[in-house]
Amino acid sequence: MTERPSPNQSASEARRVVDPMTQLEVLVPPDITDERAIEHARKERNGELHRIRFFVDWGHNYPLWESFTDKYVMEPDDYGISLQIGQRLNEWSRFWQQHFDPFDGWDTQENKGFWLTTGDELVRLLEIEVYDIAVVLPQFRQGE
Structure with missing residues (x-):
């Protein structure tokens, strides 16, 4: 898996969620659910x-x-x-x-x-x- 970090966070502030479509790990801000993270990744992929x-x-x-x-x-x-x-x-x-x-x-x-x-x-x-x-x-x- 390849990590696609957010430029705004350090690894200690975020957790990792795997995007099921791309199998890439994304760093997720605190208090963001896995479901929201996956939807965010989908929207980003689709330019939304x-x-x-x-x-x-x-x-x-x-x-x-x-x-x-x-x-x-x-x-x-x-x-x-x-x-x-x-x-x-x-x-x-x-x-x-x-x-x-x-x-x-x-x-x-x-x-x-x-x-x-x-x-x-x-x-x-x-x-x-x-x-x-x-x-x-x-x-x-x-x-x-």
């Missing part, structure tokens, strides 16, 4: 899941992007994301805009570390929240 690109950019309130859509710049309501997670996504994006300069970089290493750690946590929370409809592609660490 949204692919949420997770990164920040100037002038945008949320780190949610989806290529090949009419909208591209997405918001929590587009995916049915809870108010609590939506607020945290907005705060995380604002933190970046307040503490990162495109020419000079981060104002402190502590702020950079906090932002990266929080981003990893938000990706995991988002992945669980949208598990039945989307795959989350963390792209916020590129060029860190």
Whole structure:
């Protein structure tokens, strides 16, 4: 069997479920049932899941992007994301805009570390929240 890990999880946070169609092991977030994991794998194989690109950019309130859509710049309501997670996504994006300069970089290493750690946590929370409809592609660490 070949493992197809989620880019958002470490092996210690997830368990493995075998997709009965492909016989590939998939890493499954905590609290996701085997049935949901298998259905998620089916939807992914068939191209039925949204692919949420997770990164920040100037002038945008949320780190949610989806290529090949009419909208591209997405918001929590587009995916049915809870108010609590939506607020945290907005705060995380604002933190970046307040503490990162495109020419000079981060104002402190502590702020950079906090932002990266929080981003990893938000990706995991988002992945669980949208598990039945989307795959989350963390792209916020590129060029860190």
